[in-house]
Amino acid sequence: QTVLFDRMPDGPFSSLIERTFSPKNKLKRSQDYAGRKVVFDELIFHLESPAGIVFPKVAGPKGVMTCTASSLWLGFRAAVLQGFGLLDTPAPQVPHAVLSVRRRTGGKNTGRVFADEAALTRVLKEGSAMTSEVVDLGSLPFDRQIALMRRTNILVGAHGAGLMHVLFLAEEAVLLEIHPSYRLDRHFRLAARMAGKLYLPLRSTEPVTCQGTSDAIPVSERNFRAALDAAVRLA
Numbered sequence: 001q002t003v004l005f006d007r008m009p010d011g012p013f014s015s016l017i018e019r020t021f022s023p024k025n026k027l028k029r030s031q032d033y034a035g036r037k038v039v040f041d042e043l044i045f046h047l048e049s050p051a052g053i054v055f056p057k058v059a060g061p062k063g064v065m066t067c068t069a070s071s072l073w074l075g076f077r078a079a080v081l082q083g084f085g086l087l088d089t090p091a092p093q094v095p096h097a098v099l100s101v102r103r104r105t106g107g108k109n110t111g112r113v114f115a116d117e118a119a120l121t122r123v124l125k126e127g128s129a130m131t132s133e134v135v136d137l138g139s140l141p142f143d144r145q146i147a148l149m150r151r152t153n154i155l156v157g158a159h160g161a162g163l164m165h166v167l168f169l170a171e172e173a174v175l176l177e178i179h180p181s182y183r184l185d186r187h188f189r190l191a192a193r194m195a196g197k198l199y200l201p202l203r204s205t206e207p208v209t210c211q212g213t214s215d216a217i218p219v220s221e222r223n224f225r226a227a228l229d230a231a232v233r234l235a
Contacts, residue, residue, distance in 0.1 A: 001025045003032075003040070012142040019083035049161075054187045054194075065186075069196035077167050077195065081150070084143060089150040091170035095235040097132040097228070098148065099124060100157035100165075104214060112158045112180065115209065115216040120156075123225050130154070130232050137162050153235045156228070158217055163188045167195045174231040178224075179203040180217045198234050202227045 002022035004014075010027075018027045051058060056065070081087040101117055102110045114120060117134070124132040137145050149155070149165045153173040157163050159180065166175045166188060175192045179185065181204050192199035202223060208215040 001028065003028045003030065005030050012145070015142045016080060016083075016146075020080045021083075023083060054190045056186045056190070065190055067194050070194040073167060073194045074196065080146070081168065084146055086147060086150045086168075089170070091153055091172065092131075092151050095130040095154055095232050096152050096170075097124060097127070097130055097154035097156060097231070098152045099132065099134045100155065100162050101134055101136050102138065102158070102160065102162075103136055104211065109212045109214045111214050112160055113214060113216050114158065114178075115218040119221050120219060120224055123221055123228060126225070127228065127232065130235075137165070154228075154231045156231075159183065159185055159188070164191060166192045166197050169195075169197060172198075172235060174198045174200060174234050176200045176202060176227055176231050178217065178219060180208050180215055181205055182208065200227055200231055200234075 002017060002025070004017070004027055014027060049055065078087060081089075099120060102113050103117075104110050104113060121134050124134070135148065137148075140148070145165065146168050149168040150170060153170040154176060155163065155166060155169055155173065156176040156178070158178045163175060163177060166173070169175070175188060175197055177188050177199070179201060184201075184203060189199045189201065202219070204217050204219050206218040206220075208217055210216070
């Protein structure tokens with residue numbers, strides 16, 4: 001039985017927690033105990049992202065940044081995939097690329113969108129030794145997200161939390177991360193390494209355009225085509 005103590009409404013990770021750690025019992029909240037005193041066998045506190053293991057300042061140049069195919073990460077991966085019945089999913093025989101996109105909506109000024117999503121989609125469709133699709137993962141429930149990742153061996157996206165799906169990609173997969181010009185992070189290079197996956201960075205050299213707190217990242221079609229070609233050959 002797993003109890004969540006946060007006050008947030010159920011979100012995409014609720015199904016992950018329930019199916020991985022509490023498969024026989026529905027998740028509970030503190031209010032379900034109606035003020036009764038309860039003794040718990042275990043408590044787990046989640047560190048917010050700046051304290052997470054992939055954050056470069058935490059990892060440190062002499063610490064976990066040298067780790068490859070981490071048994072901790074691979075064990076967590078196996079537990080989650082087992083919970084969703086996806087552990088033994090075969091890898092696609094032809095490389096399948098997913099372009100993960102974010103889109104602004106009337107109610108959400110989403111950060112780090114692509115300035116020309118159509119151009120990147122056009123390059124994907126040119127691929128002759130691969131299949132591809134463009135997906136806004138935020139529009140899918142978590143079970144569909146993770147099922148998609150299991151049949152993906154090239155994940156392409158701008159720097160952002162969705163790239164942590166590198167943990168669940170098919171075998172021999174490649175993460176192609178697109179960086180805006182103003183930053184060159186190491187979070188997902190490190191995440192890919194610990195998940196035993198290959199990593200390719202592509203840094204945009206043009207300045208972003210902004211809409212409030214949201215960036216639009218320009219990406220050279222020529223550079224993207226070359227990076228995607230490398231990813232396909234690796235996969």
